[in-house]
Amino acid sequence: METIGVPRALAYYTYFPFWKTVLEGLGRELVVSGTTNKAILDQGVSEATNDLCVPIKIFFGHVVQLKGQVDKIFVPRLVNVNQGDTFCPKFLGLPDMVEYGMNGLPPLFAPRIDLCKKIRGWFDLAKMVAEALNCNMISVLKGFQQGKKAQAEYDSLLLGGYAPKEAMELMYTGQKGKASGAAKKPVGTIALLGYPYSLYDDFLNGNLLSKLKGLGVKVLTPEMAPPSDLYSQIRLLPKGLFWYFSNRVLGAGMYYLSEVNIDGIVHVSNFACGPDAMVNKLLELEAKKYTCPFLTISLDEHTGQAGIHTRLEAFVDMVRWRRQRACE
Numbered sequence: 001m002e003t004i005g006v007p008r009a010l011a012y013y014t015y016f017p018f019w020k021t022v023l024e025g026l027g028r029e030l031v032v033s034g035t036t037n038k039a040i041l042d043q044g045v046s047e048a049t050n051d052l053c054v055p056i057k058i059f060f061g062h063v064v065q066l067k068g069q070v071d072k073i074f075v076p077r078l079v080n081v082n083q084g085d086t087f088c089p090k091f092l093g094l095p096d097m098v099e100y101g102m103n104g105l106p107p108l109f110a111p112r113i114d115l116c117k118k119i120r121g122w123f124d125l126a127k128m129v130a131e132a133l134n135c136n137m138i139s140v141l142k143g144f145q146q147g148k149k150a151q152a153e154y155d156s157l158l159l160g161g162y163a164p165k166e167a168m169e170l171m172y173t174g175q176k177g178k179a180s181g182a183a184k185k186p187v188g189t190i191a192l193l194g195y196p197y198s199l200y201d202d203f204l205n206g207n208l209l210s211k212l213k214g215l216g217v218k219v220l221t222p223e224m225a226p227p228s229d230l231y232s233q234i235r236l237l238p239k240g241l242f243w244y245f246s247n248r249v250l251g252a253g254m255y256y257l258s259e260v261n262i263d264g265i266v267h268v269s270n271f272a273c274g275p276d277a278m279v280n281k282l283l284e285l286e287a288k289k290y291t292c293p294f295l296t297i298s299l300d301e302h303t304g305q306a307g308i309h310t311r312l313e314a315f316v317d318m319v320r321w322r323r324q325r326a327c328e
């Protein structure tokens with residue numbers, strides 16, 4: 001059976017259930033790289049060019065981990081999944097960066113995902129998958145139908161407060177953990193905003209989701225905001241951003257500020273990320289309008305867990321103090 005390696009990075013956290021269903025339905029065995037660790041980060045840093053953002057470097061590290069273990073590696077070219085914004089240029093050029101930047105890799109399975117033209121886009125994608133995997137179109141289109149169902153189930157679990165790992169455990173092993181956002185008697189509610197591959201990669205972000213939960217905070221992420229509400233917020237701006245994940249982060253921030261009684265925003269940004277420079281400033285300005293405390297945590301390959309935790313503790317203390325003062 002042909003094996004396809006899936007790097008546990010970037011779009012993995014968003015679209016894995018769809019692709020798992022499609023590719024396994026087409027008779028492929030998937031091998032997912034392990035969770036990010038120091039070795040993976042170090043390998044990514046040594047393979048990628050220096051000025052790339054750390055999520056891309058981590059992706060390179062996961063590709064290295066799969067090298068020699070699989071027949072193909074899945075490196076999708078994500079262009080567009082709706083009729084508006086596109087993915088950041090790094091996503092658009094990802095298969096090229098990997099193919100021309102790394103040696104000794106097996107062939108890439110790199111479908112171009114551009115769903116801007118809706119049905120036509122899905123048809124073109126099915127054609128690419130059928131050609132790349134030598135399958136017939138009917139079975140690919142059937143696989144897409146099944147994949148969309150799995151994806152809808154996954155998305156609704158994320159919306160209900162499950163982190164990707166918990167949602168996948170629930171879907172694939174039936175183990176029902178507690179939703180991530182849940183905290184018994186929260187000392188406050190914090191919107192934790194950032195791209196999924198930054199928020200849910202525990203090694204990259206120093207386990208900050210668990211840390212916040214441990215501090216007794218109720219955490220809301222962009223995945224827990226209804227997509228329609230999030231885009232309604234973006235339409236209030238004179239102009240939305242060009243990039244898909246950036247609009248989701250900004251829209252979630254605006255939604256939580258205007259519709260939910262949050263006590264603070266923590267924006268997890270990535271050093272050397274062009275889109276994040278704009279998202280961070282816009283979020284800060286929005287937070288200011290509501291006099292909502294705002295903290296930026298910038299990630300790169302040198303970010304230490306201790307530094308992140310100290311800043312989070314100080315931020316949560318301040319949130320707690322503000323709450324107490326408001327009750328007096």
Ligand code: SF4
Binds near residue numbers: 089090091270272274
């Ligand atoms: S949006 Fe930013 S962090 Fe994400 S891949 Fe692009 S440059 Fe990197």
